Amino acid sequence: MIVIVDYGMGNLKSVQNAFVKVGYKAIITEDLNQIKKASAVVLPGVGAFRDAINTLKKKKIDKELIEAVKINKPFLGICLGMQLLLTFSEEGGLYQGLNLIPGKAKRFHHSVKCPQMGWNTIKYVNHPSHDLNPIFKEVPDESYFYFVHSYYCVINDEQIISSVTDYGLVYSSSIWKNNLFGVQFHPEKSSTLGLKILKNFGELS
Amino acid sequence: MLTKRIIPCLDINKGRVVKGIKFINLIDAGDPVELASFYEKEEADELVFLDITASWEKRNIIIELVKKTAEKVFIPFTVGGGIKNLEDIFHMLRAGADKVSINTMAVLNPRLIQEASLKFGSSTIVVAIDAVRRFSEWEVMINGGRTRTNLKVTDWAKKVEKLGAGEILLTSMDKDGTKEGYDIQLTRTVSENVNIPIIASGGAGEPKDLFEVLVAGKADAALAASIFHKKEYSISKVKAYLKQRGVKVNLRREKSDDREK
Numbered sequence: 001m002i003v004i005v006d007y008g009m010g011n012l013k014s015v016q017n018a019f020v021k022v023g024y025k026a027i028i029t030e031d032l033n034q035i036k037k038a039s040a041v042v043l044p045g046v047g048a049f050r051d052a053i054n055t056l057k058k059k060k061i062d063k064e065l066i067e068a069v070k071i072n073k074p075f076l077g078i079c080l081g082m083q084l085l086l087t088f089s090e091e092g093g094l095y096q097g098l099n100l101i102p103g104k105a106k107r108f109h110h111s112v113k114c115p116q117m118g119w120n121t122i123k124y125v126n127h128p129s130h131d132l133n134p135i136f137k138e139v140p141d142e143s144y145f146y147f148v149h150s151y152y153c154v155i156n157d158e159q160i161i162s163s164v165t166d167y168g169l170v171y172s173s174s175i176w177k178n179n180l181f182g183v184q185f186h187p188e189k190s191s192t193l194g195l196k197i198l199k200n201f202g203e204l205s
Numbered sequence: 206m207l208t209k210r211i212i213p214c215l216d217i218n219k220g221r222v223v224k225g226i227k228f229i230n231l232i233d234a235g236d237p238v239e240l241a242s243f244y245e246k247e248e249a250d251e252l253v254f255l256d257i258t259a260s261w262e263k264r265n266i267i268i269e270l271v272k273k274t275a276e277k278v279f280i281p282f283t284v285g286g287g288i289k290n291l292e293d294i295f296h297m298l299r300a301g302a303d304k305v306s307i308n309t310m311a312v313l314n315p316r317l318i319q320e321a322s323l324k325f326g327s328s329t330i331v332v333a334i335d336a337v338r339r340f341s342e343w344e345v346m347i348n349g350g351r352t353r354t355n356l357k358v359t360d361w362a363k364k365v366e367k368l369g370a371g372e373i374l375l376t377s378m379d380k381d382g383t384k385e386g387y388d389i390q391l392t393r394t395v396s397e398n399v400n401i402p403i404i405a406s407g408g409a410g411e412p413k414d415l416f417e418v419l420v421a422g423k424a425d426a427a428l429a430a431s432i433f434h435k436k437e438y439s440i441s442k443v444k445a446y447l448k449q450r451g452v453k454v455n456l457r458r459e460k461s462d463d464r465e466k
Contacts, residue, residue, distance in 0.1 A: 046325070119210070
């Protein structure tokens with residue numbers, strides 16, 4: 001069973017609806033035991049970094065998420081859920097994240113409108129040493145996805161960056177390390193190709 | 206690069222789409238969910254539902270509609286009309302709406318914008334501004350355009366940005382329903398004065414109007430109702446037109462759609 005982590009943020013129902021649409025059962029829960037038992041974990045997110053990480057810590061969900069990644073359980077962070085994987089974020093101050101991926105979240109420059117809101121392309125980053133990110137199976141390079149965010153991820157380890165996107169600057173729009181995946185865009189709101197990504201992730205569960 | 210968005214707007218009364226819809230391929234053209242799915246296939250970038258239900262006891266119908274839409278439609282959608290407080294916003298988002306648009310209540314209680322954006326995230330809060338031209342400026346109108354506020358549109362736009370709104374849905378009441386094109390000057394002025402996305406609304410009559418408001422008007426998105434509902438132009442066709450003229454759009458279907466001929 002896929003578990004969508006409920007920490008009081010954002011539109012969780014849409015993520016669940018999208019998994020149902022592609023044939024996977026997913027539950028929305030904050031229950032630590034359910035997260036422990038999950039075949040895959042999804043950390044969605046809309047909202048402020050500080051509130052999100054505080055809630056995760058208060059409910060002790062943070063340790064469970066770190067454990068899930070440690071035992072190599074399929075794990076997908078969406079939007080803020082991807083940023084939460086990082087060492088820290090500059091949103092509203094300086095706040096520590098889950099520190100699963102060395103890096104930080106920074107605000108877009110004032111020369112572009114903030115938030116970035118709408119459809120943008122992702123360009124695959126080819127690494128000679130490994131294959132295409134498995135959640136992008138049958139998703140053409142430079143496809144459009146729906147983005148809504150004011151902060152972007154700066155990833156220290158270039159090897160784990162699987163795509164980049166251009167919005168005033170070129171930044172990492174997805175990451176992949178073992179069974180840990182992060183996407184800055186919203187697959188659950190990106191029509192057919194977004195659903196394809198969730199299906200690919202579901203297949204790993 | 207980020208693309209410009211094309212957004213059909215559906216007016217909803219007691220759970221049904223109103224305003225002359227002329228689709229023949231749909232089983233039930235008055236069904237918002239059916240129409241929303243159709244628009245997703247037609248490559249709409251987002252959808253806006255405007256609830257115009259006047260009777261208070263029928264207002265929970267929109268919540269059910271949002272739930273059903275979220276199960277079937279996988280592009281973002283905004284719900285507006287009659288949003289009064291944090292609780293209304295919570296229920297809309299919980300039901301599956303991606304964004305909520307606030308109009309009259311934002312003017313009457315600006316703190317609502319601040320509280321809502323802190324609680325639910327800026328990106329979920331759209332402030333709708335209805336503008337009427339007064340000489341060389343524009344005035345904000347509320348209560349569906351019936352009540353004056355003495356607020357200048359540019360001042361109000363800057364204020365809602367400061368309060369945390371993630372986006373502005375800007376309607377020219379002078380142009381709305383005329384099909385003469387958007388108010389380019391209004392849209393451009395507001396867009397240049399804030400650093401959040403602007404959805405232009407009011408006046409779309411043909412693809413050229415969308416081109417003008419997106420380029421000369423510097424809008425980030427264009428909202429339209431009747432030109433899509435009445436099947437005068439399909440969304441894909443409008444996008445193909447824009448693309449041909451160098452506007453970045455998300456067009457999956459490269460060939461223009463000929464089904465209407």
